[in-house]
Structures are given as C-alpha cells and as structure tokens.
Amino acid sequence: MAPKPWADEPFALLETPSKTMDKSSHYAIVVASEMTHSHNVLxxxxxxxxQQAPLVKNPQDVEDLLFYCQAWVMMVHHHHETEEETLFPDLEEFTQKPGIMAGNQAQHNAFHDGMEKFSEYAKNTKPDEYKWDEMKAVIDAFAPSLYTHLREEIQTLLDLRQYDSDGVKTVWxxxxxxxxxxxxxxxxxxxxPCVMGNVDKTxxxxxxxxxxxxxxFIPYAVHYWFARSHTGAWRFCPSDFWGNPRPLTFQ
Structure with a gap:
C-alpha cells in the first residue's frame, strides 16, 4: 500500500544548506539554513x-479550515514583514549595497495581491459556501510565485559569504x-501555533x-494556552506543537 501523502508535497521541501556545508566556515551558511527552516514551515x-482542503465537508471542519488558512497567511506575512522592515534594510546598510535585496523584494510583490485574495476568501467565505475548486484556483494564482521566492532567496543569503562573517551574524x-x-x-x-504545528524535528x-x-517551554505555552481558543483549526497542522510529524487529520 502506498504511503498516504503528507505535508512534504505537492511543493517539495527545501534542502538545508547545513546538510552539506560547514556552518562554522561562514555565518551566511547559518543564516541560509535558518531561513530554509522557516521557509519549510511555510x-x-x-x-x-x-492536501486536506479537498476532503473537508462538515461545516464546523470547514470553519476550522478557513481559520487555519487565515493563520497561515498571517504567518507568511509576519515572516516577510520582518524581512522587509529589518533584514533587508540592515543588509543594505551592512554591505553598503543599496538594492542588494531588491530582487527578493520584487518577488514579495509578485505574490502579495494573490495572497491578499486568499486571505479575503478565508475570512469572508461561509462554511456552506465553501468549494475546494474555488479556493484551489485562488491558491494556484499565487503559490508558484511564492514557492519560487522561498527557494531562490536561500541562494541570495548564501552569497553573503563574500562579506564579513561576524557582520552577517550581527544582522541576523x-x-x-x-x-x-x-x-x-x-x-x-x-x-x-501555526509555526509550531508546521515544524518537523525529524x-x-x-x-x-x-x-x-x-x-x-514555548511548545507547552502554545499547547496549553495560546492555542486553546481555536483547537479545531490546529487539527490541520501536520505536526504537534513539539515538532513531531503526525498523519494528516483529513486524508
């Protein structure tokens, strides 16, 4: 029997640079590896x-799915806002190269509007109006551009090896x-909860x-406090809050 699909498809997870590169040789490898971990969470x-949205039918399950989708969008936005407000300008100042991250910024812009449409769909769709085909079309409009960005940004960070390692460490x-x-x-x-539920410690x-x-203590705080008000939504996470993979709830 073929194994059931998990959260490592249809978009392939990224190989971590530190799997094959020596992190002690330059801090840019640490940065690129940490960014890869974050991107794999997304x-x-x-x-x-x-994987799960096509199989959700019950109104309460749909409501929980749509909340999970909103949380995912917020997670992505928080990640990219941190880059645009802190990482990108700090790298420009450190390297003395204005626009060094301009290509990555342009990639953010390429999928921004599509993700906003997805966010609005998740917020405004009532459970009895939900149709997977409609939501899939919204996702498919931005997902390829998002994935391209998540993959290509890692090389941009690895290219920082031409600069001072300690300086890169300070920026990070x-x-x-x-x-x-x-x-x-x-x-x-x-x-x-969305971050912790999409980590894979294995x-x-x-x-x-x-x-x-x-x-x-953060997984305990998330499990026993922060995630309590929307426990149904976190059923869609592929891992528990300690980073242990588990079978998808809806398969």
Whole structure:
C-alpha cells in the first residue's frame, strides 16, 4: 500500500544548506539554513492545506479550515514583514549595497495581491459556501510565485559569504529578535501555533532539532494556552506543537 501523502508535497521541501556545508566556515551558511527552516514551515503549511482542503465537508471542519488558512497567511506575512522592515534594510546598510535585496523584494510583490485574495476568501467565505475548486484556483494564482521566492532567496543569503562573517551574524541576530517580537496583534493566538504545528524535528534525519531557536517551554505555552481558543483549526497542522510529524487529520 502506498504511503498516504503528507505535508512534504505537492511543493517539495527545501534542502538545508547545513546538510552539506560547514556552518562554522561562514555565518551566511547559518543564516541560509535558518531561513530554509522557516521557509519549510511555510511550505508545510501550504501543503497541509492543499492536501486536506479537498476532503473537508462538515461545516464546523470547514470553519476550522478557513481559520487555519487565515493563520497561515498571517504567518507568511509576519515572516516577510520582518524581512522587509529589518533584514533587508540592515543588509543594505551592512554591505553598503543599496538594492542588494531588491530582487527578493520584487518577488514579495509578485505574490502579495494573490495572497491578499486568499486571505479575503478565508475570512469572508461561509462554511456552506465553501468549494475546494474555488479556493484551489485562488491558491494556484499565487503559490508558484511564492514557492519560487522561498527557494531562490536561500541562494541570495548564501552569497553573503563574500562579506564579513561576524557582520552577517550581527544582522541576523537583529532579525531574529524582530521575528520574536510581540508587535503583531495575532502573534500568540494564530501565528505561533501555526509555526509550531508546521515544524518537523525529524527532517533530514533529525539534524536540525535546535529549530526554532525558542525556549523549551514555548511548545507547552502554545499547547496549553495560546492555542486553546481555536483547537479545531490546529487539527490541520501536520505536526504537534513539539515538532513531531503526525498523519494528516483529513486524508
């Protein structure tokens, strides 16, 4: 019997640079690897929607799915807002190269409107109006551009090896602090459960168990507090909040 599909398809997960490259040789490899982990979280979330949404029929399940879709969009936006507000300008200042991330910024713009349409669909669609074919068309309009960006940005970060390693480390430290900041109004209620539920601690043989770089108690806080108000939505996550993969709920 063929294995049931999981959140590693239809969009293939990205290989982490540190799987084949020495992280100690330059901090850009650390940055590119951490970004790959983050991008794979976004990809798993997209795949988990793609795999399960066609099978959801019950009105309550549909309501939970649409909330999960909203959380996923917020997660993607939070990730890219952190890049645009912190990482990109800091890299320009550090490298003294205006526009060094302009190509990545342009890629953000390429899928922005499509993701906004997806967000509006998830917010405004009533459970009895939901049709997978309609939602699939909305996703298909932006997903290829998003995936291209997620894949190609890793090489842009690896190219930072031509600059001072400690300087790259400093820039990345500020970006990590910004990503963990509490400015987003739905950071704890929606974004953090979506992030934690799309981590896979077993990926690439379990060599990346340090991701995400959060204190040990965060999964407990998410499970027992932050995720309590929308427990039905987190059924669509492909992992538990400790990063352990599990079978998709709707298969």
């Amino acid at each position: 990809i798993r979330g997209l795949n988990s929607i793609y 430290g500020k970006t990590e602090d910004a990503a963990k900041g509490g400015k987003h109004p739905h950071l704890f209620e929606m974004i953090m 990926y690439e043989g379990g060599i990346h168990k340090e991701f995400p770089p959060w204190p040990f």
